[in-house]
Amino acid sequence: MDVLNQLADGFAVALQPKYLLYGFIGALLGTIIGILPGLGKSTTIALLLPLTYAIGDPIGALIMFGGVFYGASYGGSTTAILVNTPGEADSVVATLDGHQMVKRGRAGAALVTAAVGSFVAGTIGTIAITLLATPMVSLALAIGPVEYFSFILLAFCLVTALGGHPLKAAFATLFGLALGTFGIDLNSGQSRFTFGMPELQEGLDFVVVAVGLFAVSEVLIGIGMVRGHVDATVKPVGKLRMTREEVRHSLPAWGRGSVVGFIVGILPGAGATMSTFLAYATEKIFAKPTVPFGKGAIEGLAGPEAANNAAASGALAPMLFLGIPGSAATAIMLAGLQGFGLPTGPLLLDEHPSVVWGLIASLYIANVLLVILNLPLVPLWVKLLKTPPALLYPLVLAICVIGVYGVNTRMFDIYLMFGFGILGFAFRKAGIPLAPMVLALILSPLMETQIGRAVNISRGDWSVLLSSPAANAVYVVALLVVLLPVVGHVRRRRAAQATPDEDRTPEPTHV
Amino acid sequence: MADSLARAAEELRGSGSPVDPGGPARARAAASAPAHAPVPPQPPALVQGPAGVGGTGPAGLDDEAGVEDPSPEGSAPERGAQLTRAVFLAVVPLLIGGLYLWQVLKLPELGRQVVVSPRAWPLLIAGAMVLFATLITVGIVLRRWGLADDGEDEHLQRNDVLGVLLALLVLAVTFEWLGFLLSSFLLVGTLSTMTSPDRWRRNVLTAAGFAVVSQVLFDQLLGVHLPQGLLWIPTW
Numbered sequence A: 001m002d003v004l005n006q007l008a009d010g011f012a013v014a015l016q017p018k019y020l021l022y023g024f025i026g027a028l029l030g031t032i033i034g035i036l037p038g039l040g041k042s043t044t045i046a047l048l049l050p051l052t053y054a055i056g057d058p059i060g061a062l063i064m065f066g067g068v069f070y071g072a073s074y075g076g077s078t079t080a081i082l083v084n085t086p087g088e089a090d091s092v093v094a095t096l097d098g099h100q101m102v103k104r105g106r107a108g109a110a111l112v113t114a115a116v117g118s119f120v121a122g123t124i125g126t127i128a129i130t131l132l133a134t135p136m137v138s139l140a141l142a143i144g145p146v147e148y149f150s151f152i153l154l155a156f157c158l159v160t161a162l163g164g165h166p167l168k169a170a171f172a173t174l175f176g177l178a179l180g181t182f183g184i185d186l187n188s189g190q191s192r193f194t195f196g197m198p199e200l201q202e203g204l205d206f207v208v209v210a211v212g213l214f215a216v217s218e219v220l221i222g223i224g225m226v227r228g229h230v231d232a233t234v235k236p237v238g239k240l241r242m243t244r245e246e247v248r249h250s251l252p253a254w255g256r257g258s259v260v261g262f263i264v265g266i267l268p269g270a271g272a273t274m275s276t277f278l279a280y281a282t283e284k285i286f287a288k289p290t291v292p293f294g295k296g297a298i299e300g301l302a303g304p305e306a307a308n309n310a311a312a313s314g315a316l317a318p319m320l321f322l323g324i325p326g327s328a329a330t331a332i333m334l335a336g337l338q339g340f341g342l343p344t345g346p347l348l349l350d351e352h353p354s355v356v357w358g359l360i361a362s363l364y365i366a367n368v369l370l371v372i373l374n375l376p377l378v379p380l381w382v383k384l385l386k387t388p389p390a391l392l393y394p395l396v397l398a399i400c401v402i403g404v405y406g407v408n409t410r411m412f413d414i415y416l417m418f419g420f421g422i423l424g425f426a427f428r429k430a431g432i433p434l435a436p437m438v439l440a441l442i443l444s445p446l447m448e449t450q451i452g453r454a455v456n457i458s459r460g461d462w463s464v465l466l467s468s469p470a471a472n473a474v475y476v477v478a479l480l481v482v483l484l485p486v487v488g489h490v491r492r493r494r495a496a497q498a499t500p501d502e503d504r505t506p507e508p509t510h511v
Numbered sequence B: 001m002a003d004s005l006a007r008a009a010e011e012l013r014g015s016g017s018p019v020d021p022g023g024p025a026r027a028r029a030a031a032s033a034p035a036h037a038p039v040p041p042q043p044p045a046l047v048q049g050p051a052g053v054g055g056t057g058p059a060g061l062d063d064e065a066g067v068e069d070p071s072p073e074g075s076a077p078e079r080g081a082q083l084t085r086a087v088f089l090a091v092v093p094l095l096i097g098g099l100y101l102w103q104v105l106k107l108p109e110l111g112r113q114v115v116v117s118p119r120a121w122p123l124l125i126a127g128a129m130v131l132f133a134t135l136i137t138v139g140i141v142l143r144r145w146g147l148a149d150d151g152e153d154e155h156l157q158r159n160d161v162l163g164v165l166l167a168l169l170v171l172a173v174t175f176e177w178l179g180f181l182l183s184s185f186l187l188v189g190t191l192s193t194m195t196s197p198d199r200w201r202r203n204v205l206t207a208a209g210f211a212v213v214s215q216v217l218f219d220q221l222l223g224v225h226l227p228q229g230l231l232w233i234p235t236w
Helices: A002-014 A017-035 A041-055 A058-083 A094-103 A107-142 A145-162 A166-179 A206-224 A244-266 A271-286 A299-321 A328-339 A346-351 A353-374 A378-384 A389-408 A411-430 A435-457 A462-466 A469-498 B002-015 B024-031 B076-106 B120-141 B158-178 B180-195 B197-221
Strands: none
Touching: A002 A017, A002 A107, A002 A353, A017 A041, A017 A058, A017 A353, A017 A378, A041 A058, A041 A206, A041 A328, A041 A389, A058 A094, A058 A107, A058 A299, A058 A328, A058 A353, A058 A378, A094 A107, A094 A299, A107 A244, A107 A299, A107 A346, A107 A353, A145 A166, A145 A435, A145 A462, A145 A469, A166 A435, A166 A469, A166 B076, A166 B120, A206 A328, A206 A389, A206 A411, A206 A435, A206 B158, A244 A271, A244 A299, A271 A299, A299 A328, A299 A346, A299 A353, A328 A435, A346 A353, A389 A411, A389 B158, A389 B180, A389 B197, A411 B076, A411 B158, A435 A462, A435 B120, A462 A469, B076 B120, B158 B180, B180 B197
16 A cells, blocks of 8 residues: 555656656657667667756656657567568567568558557556565665675676677676776775876766767767668558457467566566567467467567567666666666766665656556557658668767767767777677676676675675675576576587487577 | 668578577578668677667577688678677787786775775776686687677778768867867768768758757757857857
């Protein structure tokens, strides 16, 4: 009942006209960036962050980011279905059956199932966050610095195991941790890695690094491909309607997708992309053999689309209640909270309940807004698809300059942004993932603080990090997360070596 | 990026099952040319970029997919890209790790007692960085673990990328002197005309409109102070 009262307070905040406007702007922007290539959720939130500092309202900023977060999933699906070109990585699976439905003349049904599925999943996900809020915060307040450190370590291990080639993801994580040590050490007051530059006394500005790594690198790659770009052709959409049969097939898929998506979304590093693949695999398991997956099966669209949105809710839970972001986008949102001077972690709900419940309530509202926006405005989104990339990327770059210069009004940040842009470009070409780097950058000071606290309490005894049974259990899980892929690889190799050549079957591909 | 995602979608459809395009499928997937993009087929790049951490599986360690000898069917640009990636991975992480470790060791000792030295956490990180960077270098040299197999391999117009870098350099030098209005107009106009020279009128008009609208919106309305530079811009 207390949760319901708090949620009611949250609605009282979120339904204020100015916050409704922020939510609408966020949902609209999110849908647009989901449709357009070149900008993802993380980049958009990073660009919006300095501008929201100018507005000076943390609740408004968070509500806008929540709208962007959900809206990007909706928008990415629209292009995936209509044009067979996903606007976001989370929407790749939507092309498998979604675009096939368009070819069969069921474009309207495809868009409706995606929109309604996203609405259902977003609602389920938001209810789940509502229910999880108090238990997660209670858990977080009950644990000490050693346990907190172990959870962050587990998050990093998951990100490393799930975020690309393990060795490269591990290096990216460590590089991010290293960047997080720049500036003044909070324990001792000592300056570290400032190279005599006063601008680095407070460390590397997260927004500058994120915009450089994601947005500028995307522009470099995008502009390099402009000459090869061919405009998308869009088939007519027709009536936005589902048949009873299609609804009957979609309903259970929406439910299953929501559950899969939310659980996967909570895991740091897993992300909405993985949730959509898992949801697709789940639908194939539950479906009858006659269901034509890959040829326009509505379950193949409904499940992943629900998972996509539910994962967005799931990702918000650890960020809001534990202060541990699971993706680049939530890491940037966390940086935004810190930039507004708000405490992150369990204290956020404790000391600023209106911020958290206001955001959760606004997610309900954003879901409704997005269904209203997405379906009737399909013709507008189709026009947006024809935005020439030759214009889009230079505009994105100019917006990056505005956003970054607005943080501290100094050229140093522009130079830093460009430097990280080039670095991000090089890393992407080399296959070194950027998201673990950004996660580690934001969590590095927190990790160091927790270690410092633990070792201080034990008066210099570093073995305190192994003194908690709960933390030790988490370390074991973290080790398993890292080692299992390696063990699996070794076993597959041994099996392959033991099998005579003529009996070998091709290595199965799997999620 | 949109073309990369489209290619990933084509690859998934071709395999008939929900494969993880970041895994072994990527090594085999490049054959099918996407229907609407004339660039050479390239492995997709789902894991990279703003979408966040993607869902690649553990197949990065799979030797069968990870042998770095380019396949006989691989084109010269693909082999060149793989070689460049291999050289980068063999050198740069180790260089970064080594530099960081060197800087950590240069941190001065405090003259007073602290329980946790300011060197402690960076030293842990530096040690781990050097370890993993060494493993990457060993993996590249011994051609194990498929380290050079994944990466964003889109065929880029090198001159256009260099053009962007040059434009950024000019912007960095002239931004405060010229002011936001003029420098953003020049940036957007120049870069869009570089890649789309036949639509220069559209590009110039868009650049001018963007510069003016942004100046009003951000500087005047939102209070994000942008440099005036050479122009006098009235405030209200």
